[in-house]
Structures are given as C-alpha cells and as structure tokens.
Amino acid sequence: MGTKCPKLKRPNGGWNSAHGTWAVQTELPRRPSGTRRQARRIGFDTQEAARDHLDHIKTVLGVAEGDGQAAIKAGDLIEQAIRKRTHLPGTDEVRRRIGGGADTRETVPTVGEWLNEWLAGKKKLAASTRLSYQGHITNYLAPHLGWVRLDKLGTGHLQTMFEAIEETNDHIRTSRASDDAQVRASVHGMRTVSVSTEHRIRATLRSALSAAVSRPDLPLQVNVASHIELESAPGPKPVVWSAERVARFRKTGEVPAPVMVWTPEQTGRFLERARRDRLYALFHLIALKGPRRGEAVGLEWDSVRLDDGAIGITTQVVQLGWDTAVSTPKSAAGRRTITLDEDTVDVLKPWRKRQRQERLKAGEAWVESGRVFTHPDGTGLHPGWVSGLFCRIAAEAGLPPISLHGLRHGAASLSLAAGVDVKVVSSELGHSTTSFTQDTYQSVFPDVAKAAAEATAKLLPLTKARSAD
Structure with missing residues (x-):
C-alpha cells in the first residue's frame, strides 16, 4: 500500500513512527492482586532485535526459578522498565533485587x-x-x-x-x-x-x-x-540584641531567635569584663576573627606566626557528648589561614609569654599539648568548659545571652558591616561559598552603618586590648 497505508498516521494526524517496525508482547507473572499483565514494547527495526528483547525478558523471569513471589518481583521490575522506557534490568540486578542466588535471612529485621x-x-x-x-x-x-x-x-x-x-x-x-x-x-x-x-x-x-x-x-x-516531604529548613539568620529586644527579654525571659548576636557596644562590654580573666586572649580571638570554638581550642603554636600576623587552622577539638576528639576540618575550605589585626597580635604576644612562665612554674607537672590556649598546667581546654566560662563572663557583664558560637556570628557581621569584601570574610570563616556567608552572617548594625569603611577592629569600642594580669 506504500504511502496510502492508513496506519502510517495516528488518529490525531501525527506520524506513526512505530508502523513498519517489529513489536514484542508476552505474558508476565500475574500481579499480587491476581490481575493479568503483559510486557509489550514496539519499535524494533529488525526481527532479530525484537527476538533478543523477548529472550532477555524470559532470561530475567528465569532468575525466579519457580519461586512465585520472586517471579512477581521480577515481573514488577520488567513492567517498571517498560513503563519508564528504560533498559531492562540485567540478571545480576534482578538477583540482587529479589534475593535470588543470595543468602537470605531467616527473619526480616525490624x-x-x-x-x-x-x-x-x-x-x-x-x-x-x-x-x-x-x-x-x-x-x-x-x-x-x-x-x-x-x-x-x-x-x-x-x-x-x-x-x-x-x-x-x-x-x-x-x-x-x-x-x-x-x-x-x-x-x-x-x-x-x-x-x-x-x-x-x-x-x-x-x-x-x-x-x-x-x-x-x-x-x-x-x-x-x-x-516524605518536610517543611523547608532555611538556616537560622543571626538576630541582633537591639535595645527593644533586650527590654523584652528582661521582662519575659524569651530569647527572640535561635541565633543571637551582640551589638558592637555589647561585644565591647563583654571584652572589657573578659580582660579580668586569664583566657581573655581566647575570647578576643573569637570575637574579632571568628574561628569556631573547636578550632580555637585546638589551635597549636606550630600553626601561629605572630610576626607575620597569621594563624593556620588545621585541627579542631570536637565534643562527643562530654568526650572530646581531635580531628581535621571537614572540608578543604575549613583548612585555612586567618590574618590577624595588630590588636589581636598584641593580645597573643603577652599571652604566649604568660604561658611560658606557667610552664616554668609547673616544672615536671607541665603537660605539653602544644596548644595555644591551655589550663595553667598545660592541659588542653574542654570545649564545653570554655562555653560555660563564656556564659559566666557574659552574665557578670549583664549582657543578654548568646552562645559562644554567637561571637563567631558577630565577628562575621562586624567584618561585613565594616566593608570587608565578602570573599575575604568567607575565606577566613572557612565557608565553601560566599553566598552562604552573605546570607547567613550579614546582620545589620544600625549604629555602625555609617562606619562601613572602617576596619573590623575599629568597630568595637575597645581599640587596644590588654592581656589579663
């Protein structure tokens, strides 16, 4: 009939590309409900290709080896592949999916x-x-x-x-x-x-x-x-302890958001109070440069170059319940160098001198950990203990509560408000993308908006830090 064949076109007028090709149709094992089903696929260019496809179906079904339930599962896999117009599963995949040829458990676990x-x-x-x-x-x-x-x-x-x-x-x-x-x-x-x-x-x-x-x-x-679909989970954005929020907190005890940060004035008050503590240098470093708690606690002198004004973040102390472990940062971005401002260098130098004096005083009792921040006997600090100390100092300063990690948020926000390039801030915080830094950490401090071009350290009322006596 040639071009006059009525089956060359579909009822809607479109070209029937399957006409003139070979098709395959065969019975599959009945569905679990007992209803019949067939495997049907069209569009094979040659009879040989169609026969190979049919043989493949039979081979796949043969994996079940007379097992009724396994045969149903094999039929499910074939039916699914045909419906999605994908390649038929191989025998190895079918054996894996239905358990054929593998040791099966006597009972299915809960x-x-x-x-x-x-x-x-x-x-x-x-x-x-x-x-x-x-x-x-x-x-x-x-x-x-x-x-x-x-x-x-x-x-x-x-x-x-x-x-x-x-x-x-x-x-x-x-x-x-x-x-x-x-x-x-x-x-x-x-x-x-x-x-x-x-x-x-x-x-x-x-x-x-x-x-x-x-x-x-x-x-x-x-x-x-x-x-299962869940509500989207955007990361919590830092919220500043404004005067209005502080007043409401004093009245109700309610913290406005999961992540709170201090204003520059509040951070300055904290650092002024922290000066009286032996570990002032630790809190100064976190407040201005924003290392994570575990990174600051795990910082080693071998990674500090005070003459160059830089520290390397290569290790961290992670808290596991109350136990701790030393590990490396999870990502390549986490392994980084942080540039220090002059004030922070001026804080760390006398701290290093004090620690050396403590080592001489301790004598043989000194525990050589190599850590920058230690107890007076040289033992490393526990991250949870440091958080507790931070909260006590903040309370003594009469400040609204934030977590120690909130100091890191504040350091990032201060840097961005000071006009530091977001790429620099992102790199020093150890973030993999600048968009994450900008979206998460850029809190707006109204009282420093006009000072956006100033250096981060100059945003704080505290301009020159002294070590604890």
Whole structure:
C-alpha cells in the first residue's frame, strides 16, 4: 500500500513512527492482586532485535526459578522498565533485587534492628557524625519506628513520627507560655525539635534504608524516606540584641531567635569584663576573627606566626557528648589561614609569654599539648568548659545571652558591616561559598552603618586590648 497505508498516521494526524517496525508482547507473572499483565514494547527495526528483547525478558523471569513471589518481583521490575522506557534490568540486578542466588535471612529485621546493624557497620564515620546518627536513632527513629518490620515500613509510619514530633513541640511551646508555674516547670530543660533537625533525622533514615535496598539478603525495594516531604529548613539568620529586644527579654525571659548576636557596644562590654580573666586572649580571638570554638581550642603554636600576623587552622577539638576528639576540618575550605589585626597580635604576644612562665612554674607537672590556649598546667581546654566560662563572663557583664558560637556570628557581621569584601570574610570563616556567608552572617548594625569603611577592629569600642594580669 506504500504511502496510502492508513496506519502510517495516528488518529490525531501525527506520524506513526512505530508502523513498519517489529513489536514484542508476552505474558508476565500475574500481579499480587491476581490481575493479568503483559510486557509489550514496539519499535524494533529488525526481527532479530525484537527476538533478543523477548529472550532477555524470559532470561530475567528465569532468575525466579519457580519461586512465585520472586517471579512477581521480577515481573514488577520488567513492567517498571517498560513503563519508564528504560533498559531492562540485567540478571545480576534482578538477583540482587529479589534475593535470588543470595543468602537470605531467616527473619526480616525490624527497623530498629537494622538501624543498629547499619550504624555498627559504618566503620569510617567521623566520631561527631556517628554521635549525631546515634542520637537520631536513640531519640527519634527507634522509639517511633523501631518496632516496624523493615519491609513493612511505609510513608505513613514516617508521617506519624514527624506529626508526633510536632505535637511534642506544640506541647513544649504551650507549656512555656502558661501562667501556671508548675506547667512551665514540667517542660523545663525540654527542647523543641527544629525543622533543620527533622531534615537531619530523615537524612539518617534515608541513608540507612538506601543501604538496606542495596542488600540482596533484605527484601526492601523502595526507600520510603525519599518520598516524605518536610517543611523547608532555611538556616537560622543571626538576630541582633537591639535595645527593644533586650527590654523584652528582661521582662519575659524569651530569647527572640535561635541565633543571637551582640551589638558592637555589647561585644565591647563583654571584652572589657573578659580582660579580668586569664583566657581573655581566647575570647578576643573569637570575637574579632571568628574561628569556631573547636578550632580555637585546638589551635597549636606550630600553626601561629605572630610576626607575620597569621594563624593556620588545621585541627579542631570536637565534643562527643562530654568526650572530646581531635580531628581535621571537614572540608578543604575549613583548612585555612586567618590574618590577624595588630590588636589581636598584641593580645597573643603577652599571652604566649604568660604561658611560658606557667610552664616554668609547673616544672615536671607541665603537660605539653602544644596548644595555644591551655589550663595553667598545660592541659588542653574542654570545649564545653570554655562555653560555660563564656556564659559566666557574659552574665557578670549583664549582657543578654548568646552562645559562644554567637561571637563567631558577630565577628562575621562586624567584618561585613565594616566593608570587608565578602570573599575575604568567607575565606577566613572557612565557608565553601560566599553566598552562604552573605546570607547567613550579614546582620545589620544600625549604629555602625555609617562606619562601613572602617576596619573590623575599629568597630568595637575597645581599640587596644590588654592581656589579663
């Protein structure tokens, strides 16, 4: 019939590219519901290509080797590939997905059992990451999902867990706002779970389930954690302790935001009070140059070049519960050089002299850690202990509360407000992108907006720092 063949065009008038090609159609194992299904694919240029495709389907189905449930799963994989117009799975993949040819477990583990097995098998995790995973498992995943058999876990279970977390958050917030002192006391010390933490909980579960899907001895084909949507989790932006916010805090005790920073005047008041403390130099360094707590605590003299006005960030002390460990920064951006201003150099030089005097006084009792900041006997500082000292000094200065990390936020904000190029600030903070620096740390201080061209150190009322006596 040639060009007059009525099948050359589709009903809508479009060209039927499949006409004149070979097609394949064969029965697949019935669905679990018992309904029939077929594997049908068209568009093969030759009879040989169509026959090869049909033979491949038969080979894949042959992996099931008479196992009815395995045959259904193999049929599912074929049907899915045809529907998505992707290549058919190979026999190795089918064996892995349905457990054919692999040692299978006598019983399917529960979610709790698998989470513990998965975490125990993660031999190369950083200690801090392991602690984070364990916290997610112990506090959330195991209590809510641990009883569910792994292959029975569904999105509904996850939705119920996150709804329960939100209900607890609501209870804590409502109780905190109660006029009843006993009700407020009932949630004392309890913390709400942030959206960011919910995302991290899901990420932990998703990683564990991804490992389970790849295991041939586990009957898991879908990672349900990948199909749960959570509220977006933008990073908390620093909020300045303005006079109005301080007044409200004095009245209600409520902290306006998760991340608070001081104004330059407040930071100056803190440093003036901190001058009386032996470790003033540590707080001065964090307030002006913004190293992380663990980086400052782990700083070694071998990485300090006071004559050049620079320090190298190569190690950090991480806190694991109350235990500590020394590690390197996680990213290449974290391993960096920080340029010191003259005031900070003038603070560190007498501190170095004082530490040398303490070493002579301690004699054989001196513990050689190589650290810049130590106790009088040379032992290294515990990050948690430093945070506690910081909070005590801030309280003695009559300042509204911020975390020690808030000094780092403040240092970044001061630098940006002073007109320091965001690329320089980002590099010295150890961020991988400048956009993260600008979006997260650029707090606006109204009282320094006109002084944007001044150096960072000049933003502080404190211009020359002295070491503690």
